[in-house]
Amino acid sequence: MTIDHPERFLRELFDKAVEVADPMAVIPAELPEKPAGRTVVIGAGKASARMAEAVERSWGACEGLVITRYGYARPCEGIEIVEAAHPVPDKAGLDATARMLALLGAVGPDDFVLALISGGASALLVQPAGAITLEEKRAVNAALLASGAPIDRINTLRKHLSRVKGGQLAAAAHPARMLALMISDVPGDDPAFIGSGPTVGDASTAQDALGILSKWNVEVPASVLDVLNGPTGVIPPGDERLSSVENRVIAAPSLSLAAAQEVAEAKGCDVLMLGDAVEGEARDVARDHARQALAIGSDKPTLLLSGGELTVTRRGDGVGGPNAEYALALALALDGAANIHAIACDTDGVDGAADVAGAVIGPDTLARAARAGLDPAGALAINDAHSFFEGLSDQVVPGPTLTNVNDFRAILVQPSA
Structure with a gap:
């Protein structure tokens, strides 16, 4: 035959x-009942707007902010959808990330944060560490993508050049309770590497990041080296600020x-x-x-x-x-x-x-x-x-x-x- x-x-x-990974098909079964108190929905990634749409289909209108790729927006009643550039970040992503951090800074111990994370979040969540500028961030990102380095190594470096990756987004919401729902686009489905793990602690060091630059011959500006030669903000596993966070992979290759x-x-x-x-x-x-x-x-x-x-x-x-x-x-x-x-x-x-x-x-x-x-x-x-x-x-x-x-x-x- x-x-x-x-x-x-x-x-x-x-x-x-593609169909079986549609957030509209997988999100409803993963959501708890909507909490009675204040609930804030945040997210980033190429699937995040669709995920937000699925959340509101189940919970009704919600407060929140989600960042997705240009052309990937979906209609939501209460959650604001912001489009930004991917794979090389832009000012729209930078400004939206700053607003997201401000939103998380206002939550308290009785509040609930639902984080919607999918592939693409690394470029869409933009808040460079130290004195790194957006243009420098863009240049480093482009150089990494052209270097041939595996995505997990690229994401390790990205974490140490950011104020939101490597658990720092979750830390910004502490002490609120957080549930992060993730659609995996990384080999092995490790939550720490999905979107560079904004809600997941990471044990890598700035020295590890410097080793990645050296191995794949990635040239970077002095501001990047300044960040990597000092203490970065990546949150280590077991940190108290991650104690109220649950990370859950809901769709995978x-x-x-x-x-x-x-x-x-x-x-x-x-x-x-x-x-x-x-x-x-x-x-x-x-x-x-x-x-x-x-x-x-x-x-x-x-x-x-x-x-x-x-x-x-x-x-x-x-x-x-x-x-x-x-x-x-x-x-x-x-x-x-x-x-x-x-x-x-x-x-x-x-x-x-x-x-x-x-x-x-x-x-x-x-x-x-x-x-x-x-x-x-x-x-x-x-x-x-x-x-x-x-x-x-x-x-x-x-x-x-x-x-x-x-x-x-x-x-x-x-x-x-």
């Missing part, structure tokens, strides 16, 4: 992965991959799960996955599923992201192999900094590129995967998905005729 319309099938799997697996198995596929926390350079992971796909021999369709967060080391000035780069490197490694199709997309609808989730490939990708005068190897060399797939009309562009459980990758290997 074979899967008819394989690209349509792969897109159906991606859509299912593993749940979305499991939902896609269920759909695939119902259609007769064997499923090989490669992991929900795959990390590494996008092009290297693609080559490894291509080898695994080419080694499969079965009389049934076989699906290789994976999630996690890949990285891209900038080598050129092209337009791309880790999912598109993975798809392009995969197409090159498969070299037109018959009966193999794939999709690689970010579940938030944004791959890198582009409003494109990713791309699909098939056995004819390289041949079609040749006919269109496109150079896949050249595009990969300068990180120009988005332009390459735009030229083939093979981009996946769902628009804002209002959630974020990171990368979704599926390779479909059909039986030989």
Whole structure:
């Protein structure tokens, strides 16, 4: 047997992965009854506005402030939704974060704070430490994203350059009781790394942060070094200011991959799960996955599923992201192999900094590129995967998905005729 319309099938799997991570589907079951006293809702991330919308669907109008990416706002009755820049922060995020801290500074021991945190919160919660300016913060953030450093290392450094990350947002609300609901976009679903852990203590040190700069050759201004050579504000685990905080992960990559697996198995596929926390350079992971796909021999369709967060080391000035780069490197490694199709997309609808989730490939990708005068190897060399797939009309562009459980990758290997 074979899967008819394989690209349509792969897109159906991606859509299912996004659907099960929709905050409107997962938030209601995680909410307690609305407390009788003062309740303040705060949040940040690409899914946070949708999370706030789901909260008000259950609780009615609430007081609060949530910061999300431009284009990701949702209608709320009482919670103010502010849009700001991602992945490189801007003044809108800076000003909104200052207002959020002021809001938390006014809560007391009898109040309740609901924090809604999802991927993207690192860039959207902006309050630089020390004398670091917004422009310096932006430059460091851009350099980190281009360095190829894993997201957990990037987030460790971000914490020590901030007044809100690494448990500091929760500390600002002490002694109020806080429940933080999180949608995970990080390998391993560690709450300390979701949005750089604004409600979670962290045991890393400023020296650890300096080591990250050194290992990935990230140049920074003197103001950053001044902060890292002194005591930073990151809150250590066990600190009294975190004693009334509960952190809870409510949606994660593993749940979305499991939902896609269920759909695939119902259609007769064997499923090989490669992991929900795959990390590494996008092009290297693609080559490894291509080898695994080419080694499969079965009389049934076989699906290789994976999630996690890949990285891209900038080598050129092209337009791309880790999912598109993975798809392009995969197409090159498969070299037109018959009966193999794939999709690689970010579940938030944004791959890198582009409003494109990713791309699909098939056995004819390289041949079609040749006919269109496109150079896949050249595009990969300068990180120009988005332009390459735009030229083939093979981009996946769902628009804002209002959630974020990171990368979704599926390779479909059909039986030989």
